[in-house]
Amino acid sequence: MLDAKQLRADLKQVAAKLANRGFTLxxxxxxxxxxxxxxxxxxxxxxxxxxxxxxxxxxxxxxxxxxxxxxxxxxxxxxxxxxxxxxxxxxxxxxxxxxxxLIPNIPHETTPVGKSEEQNIEVRRWGVPRTFEFEAKDHVALSEARGWYDNDAATKITSARFSVLKGSMARLQRALTQFMLDTHIQDHGYEEVYVPYIVNQDSLFGTGQLPKFAADIYKLEKHAEHDTSDRDLYLIPTAEVPVTNLLRNEIVDGAQLPLKFVAHTPCFRSEAGSYGKDVKGLIRQHQFEKVEMVQFVHPDQSYAALESLTNNAEALLQKLGLPYRVMALCTGDMGFSAAKTYDLEVWLPGQNAYREISSCSNFEDFQARRLMARFRTGQDKPQLLHTLNGSGLAVGRTLVALLENYQQADGTIVLPEVLRPYMGGVDKI
RNA sequence: GGAGAGCUGUCUGAGCGGUUGAAAGAGCACGCCUGGAAAGUGUGUAUAGGUUAAUAGCCUAUCGGGGGUUCGAAUCCCCCGCUCUCCGCCA
Known part of the structure; x- marks a missing residue:
């Protein structure tokens, strides 16, 4: 939420900035x-x-x-x-x-102005996509050939856009998760948190998913006979929601900043608008695993924090040897609550394209104002924190990237060094 | 799931219809005292919103949340949430 005082004072300027992101005030x-x-x-x-x-x-x-x-x-x-x-x-x-x-955040001055993803700006690139001496397959073909991926079983058990993973691939997903969490807590200074996967409306409002994006979130049905409560509950669309809400209605000691949390959770998205895209495979699912970083920082530090948080996500891709590029999202492509966002896009040989694997954003005080998440230094008045978060990384998509980038002619997958300890020491699967 | 007790400021804790934003104590901040410190002593110590040039005044709201009764509610009534204790069940 924007500051009502600021809105009153600079209505025209704010409206002009919001127009850049396609919002008419x-x-x-x-x-x-x-x-x-x-x-x-x-x-x-x-x-x-x-x-x-x-x-x-x-x-x-x-x-x-x-x-x-x-x-x-x-x-x-x-x-x-x-x-x-x-x-x-x-x-x-x-x-x-x-x-x-329903008014979105004001884009930061360094956010490129543009209408859609075509105007996003590539900031840097890491790694060189491998050239294959055979026809590279996509992750669906690779995993089905090994009996690792069963879309039909998932559909039978639930409905479309879920998946059943088996054997080494299921284990690899777990290994990836462990590797990501360990790297963030050991190398990047994050504190691991375990959080609820079901949240209330206030939490979703706090991070900005509600009221605008209700259609994308799974809402739990109430059983009238024995549920007399008046609050609705929802499956989390991302760990951002429970983790960021840790500080809702809290005033933290400014000396403790920055607070850096990392959590692994499944994420549930109904993705109402996205049918027809990525229908096959693991790219777009109603349920997927994600490791999420969340930071609460002093307002002066939030842009430095955005750079380091983005670097934390990049470090994982580098350790995994996966080529990627960093995109600065333009005003028209950025999420509702963000002032600035970098997307990390990993190279997928199966699609011959870079695809989003992480999204790192600075929300400035937009979420904090909704959350009443504040800090106090000494005897000063409480001040709104700045919040940031980023995937580090979307585990399902990382799994896709590993399969496609490390595939061999015989259909086996070579494992990057860093994952081998998590996979019982083997060098390929 | 059943029965009971409770939820007050940074904390402990009083108040149970009337100048109560809220006693008292602790903590914290600043001062006095002291060679310095402790002890003692004095003063101060919430948040949000509105108005405003103002982080000055003034006004409003807030005693778990929401609603009601009343000229007036922390205090009475209703709904909800949460915590604790005992029993049951369970990973």
């Missing part, structure tokens, strides 16, 4: 609501002040044993008047809140 609507809000709030609070004074006076008079009837008569009308004004104020405020909740 309804200036007239905002100004009208804001004017109403201001009038009604002032009026409401005045009536409240009056009511408080009267109540106090009655209390005092009663204590002295005086007759309070004249005072009671004097305030007879006030309640009604207050009720009406308050109602009007609440409804305007609710409309304003709903509008604010």
């Amino acid at each position: 309804d200036i007239a609507k905002f100004e009208s609501l804001e004017q109403q809000r201001k009038d009604l709030q002032v009026k409401t609070e005045q009536l409240q002040a009056q009511r408080n004074q009267n109540a106090k006076a009655i209390g005092q008079a009663k204590a002295k044993g005086e007759d309070v009837q004249p005072l009671m008569d004097a305030v007879a009308n006030l309640g009604n008047q207050f009720e009406l004004t308050k109602q009007a104020f609440d409804s305007v405020q609710a409309e304003l809140d709903a509008m604010m909740a």
Whole structure:
């Protein structure tokens, strides 16, 4: 969420910046609501002040044993008047809140301006795609040939866009996860956290998935007979949600910053809009494994932190020997809550293309404001933190990349050195 | 799943319809005292929102969350969440 004060003060400039990301801010609507809000709030609070004074006076008079009837008569009308004004104020405020909740973050000045992914800018490239002396297969052909991947079984058990992995491939996914977590906690200074995979609405609102992206998230059905609670629960679309919400409504000691967490979780996405793309294989699934890094930092440090967080994700690809490129997302392609995002795209020989394997973003104080995630230095006033996160990495897609990049003519897969300890010491599968 | 107890500021803890944003203590900050320190002593010590040039004043809200009763609610009523204890079940 944007700062309401800033929005009021620089409405035109903010609108111009948001236009870069394809968002049209309804200036007239905002100004009208804001004017109403201001009038009604002032009026409401005045009536409240009056009511408080009267109540106090009655209390005092009663204590002295005086007759309070004249005072009671004097305030007879006030309640009604207050009720009406308050109602009007609440409804305007609710409309304003709903509008604010749907305004995306302001892109950082270094975020390239553009309409779609074509305008994303390649920042750097690492590694050279291997040249094959045979016809390179894609991961579906490779894994099916070895009996490692069973799409039909998954469909039978659940529905489309899930998968069953078997044998060495299933183990390799687990090995990858361990390797990623270990690298982040041992080399990059992250603290590992284990978090719930089911979250409430407040958490999803805090990180910005709600209210706008409800269609992409699996919502759990309530059983009316024995669930009397009034809160809805959802499967996490990413570990970002539970991990970032660790600091919701918290004030941390500024001396402890930065806080760096890493978590491995499955992620569940209904991906309503994406049918027709990547229909085969592991690229786009309703359920996938991901290792996620989350940082809470001092506002002055967040852009330095974005670079280092991105480097942390890159380090994994380098250790795994997977060629990749770093893309700075343009204003039109960036997610709702982000001010700046780097995507890491790994080389996939099966597709002869670079494909997203990690997305690293600085949200500045956009999420923190929704979350009320703050820090305090000494006796200073609490200040909003800056939040960042990035995949490190999407495990399923890393598995795809390993299979395709390390395939041999006979269909076996050579394992990069760093994974061998996690695979019982073997050098290929 | 059953029964009971509770949820108050950084913490402990009082208040159970009336000038209570909230006693008291601890902690913390600043001062006094001291050669210095401890002890003692004094003052201060929430957050959010509005108004505003203002991080100055002033106003509003907040005692787990939401709603209600009332001129007035931390205090009474209802719904929900959470914590603890005992029993049952379970990985």
